Amino acid sequence: MxxxxxxxxxxxxxxxxxxxxxxxxxxxxxxxxxxxxxxxxxxxxxxxxxxxxxxxxxxxxxxxxxxxxxxxxxxxxxxxxxxxxxxxxxxxxxxxxxxxxxxxxxxxxxxxxxxxxxxxxxxxxxxxxxxxxxxxxxxxxxxxxxxxxxxxxxxxxxxxxxxxxxxxxxxxxxxxxxxxxxxxxxxxxxxxxxxxxxxxxxxxxxxxxxxxxxxxxxxxxxxRLGDPELSPMTVADAHHISLRYLQQLFAADGTTPAAWIRRQRLERCRQSLTDPHQNQRPIRAIAACWGFTDNAHFSRLFRATYGASPSEYRASYQTFVRETTSPLRE
Missing domain, CATH: 2.60.120.10 (Jelly Rolls)
Known part of the structure; x- marks a missing residue:
């Protein structure tokens, strides 16, 4: 380079x-x-x-x-x-x-x-x-x-x-x-x-x-990730293509439109859970901000993707930050 x-x-x-x-x-x-x-x-x-x-x-x-x-x-x-x-x-x-x-x-x-x-x-x-x-x-x-x-x-x-x-x-x-x-x-x-x-x-x-x-x-x-109405159909309509063609575009990258949207929303939620400025923000509010209207469904998806519930993930990250930033003690 x-x-x-x-x-x-x-x-x-x-x-x-x-x-x-x-x-x-x-x-x-x-x-x-x-x-x-x-x-x-x-x-x-x-x-x-x-x-x-x-x-x-x-x-x-x-x-x-x-x-x-x-x-x-x-x-x-x-x-x-x-x-x-x-x-x-x-x-x-x-x-x-x-x-x-x-x-x-x-x-x-x-x-x-x-x-x-x-x-x-x-x-x-x-x-x-x-x-x-x-x-x-x-x-x-x-x-x-x-x-x-x-x-x-x-x-x-x-x-x-x-x-x-x-x-x-x-x-x-x-x-x-x-x-x-x-x-x-x-x-x-x-x-x-x-x-x-x-x-x-x-x-x-x-x-x-x-x-x-x-x-x-x-x-x-x-x-539009925060819009709960966002769907593969609305994406296809906005770009004047068929739902089938939209699915073919994403299939070439080994995924589906719905899975790609879901993963982007989950990643935004994960980033919010590790943001120190949002430590006191309720998890339900974070999920809703990124388009998840069903909190139980969101928790299941998050655990399946990241191996821990949203609350566990946030607590684990905060513990990691404290341990790595604390001054050494003799």
Whole structure:
């Protein structure tokens, strides 16, 4: 797995900007950058991933203007799409005569093969980049979405942003193979998001269509896990497919729609039972929050899945936490 880490605080002030510019041009793509005061420039960068899929998080604490010119593109073009997600700050971005301002959690897609300009006062963003050939949509369909604000308030866009934030927030928690898997999921989510915006799911190759539809269905279910009326039939209806086809989609992964929904609900309940902020919350209330209306039925399912009743599981976890966090006594 590729990992590059840079923090300007590790260098003398006079060298910070030049070294940061060199490392970002080498590991991301060549750009021309100006800052108001190189002497006060501060920045940090972390890049993770493989040769194909990479995610980076970058913080710049200076007013900065950057551009990718036709000359730089002719000199070096990785032929990539890049998806930026703003964590904090405000960014002004333009490409293909489109100009937009992006704020917290906004998503922006752009193309390394076209000139662009970006200006910001300082902030943090996550950047997901990958070869254009990996996105199973025609270039001509993607181009109208470049440098526009992609939907992110709810649904696929929000899940995509959360996935990328999760990878970069504390990457040491994940094995390299898990980071690769998460980045592949991010690519699937982006494919689904763009397809939805273009109403282009039908134009995807069959396997890509199936994968994109599954991601979309999973996102739909996660948003509605607390609704006791959620069922395989409501999922099928919401996606304009037959119940039989929905069952075939899940059967390819060795499960059923009902079992997958049930397992997701149980896992959310298990997480709540181990959350110290919910120690005093009644188990019945936790179960109801995630769609279980029959407490006895919930307890049976929980025991069958985790080998203990909900109350036993909570008590055992609390005991484990106390024993592992208590100071050693002689």
């Amino acid at each position: 590729i990992e590059t880490v840079f923090n300007s605080d590790d260098l003398p002030k006079a060298e910070r900007f030049a070294y940061w510019h060199e490392i970002t041009c080498r590991t991301l793509m060549p750009t021309r950058v100006n800052v108001d005061d190189e002497g006060s420039f501060r920045a940090s960068v972390r890049i993770l991933g493989s040769d194909a899929l990479q995610v980076s998080t970058e913080t710049v604490q200076s007013l900065m203007r950057a551009e990718r010119t036709p000359k730089l593109i002719r000199r070096s073009d990785p032929e990539q799409y890049l998806l930026g997600v703003v964590q904090n700050g405000s960014y002004e971005f333009s490409q293909l005569d489109r100009e937009s301002t992006f704020g917290v959690r906004d998503l922006i897609l752009f193309d390394s093969s076209y000139p662009f300009h970006v200006r910001h006062q300082g902030g943090t963003h996550v950047m997901f980049r990958f070869p254009k050939k990996l996105l199973p949509l025609p270039f001509s369909k993607v181009t109208p979405l470049l440098a526009t604000r992609l939907p992110r308030q709810e649904g696929i866009g929000d899940i995509l942003a959360h996935c990328l934030f999760e990878v970069t927030r504390e990457p040491s928690r994940y094995r390299p193979s898990e980071i690769t898997r998460l980045l592949n999921i991010a690519l699937d989510l982006l494919t689904t998001l763009l397809s939805h915006e273009l109403d282009a799911l039908d134009s995807l190759p069959p396997e890509s269509y199936r994968e994109a539809l599954i991601v979309r269905i999973h996102a739909f279910i996660h948003q």
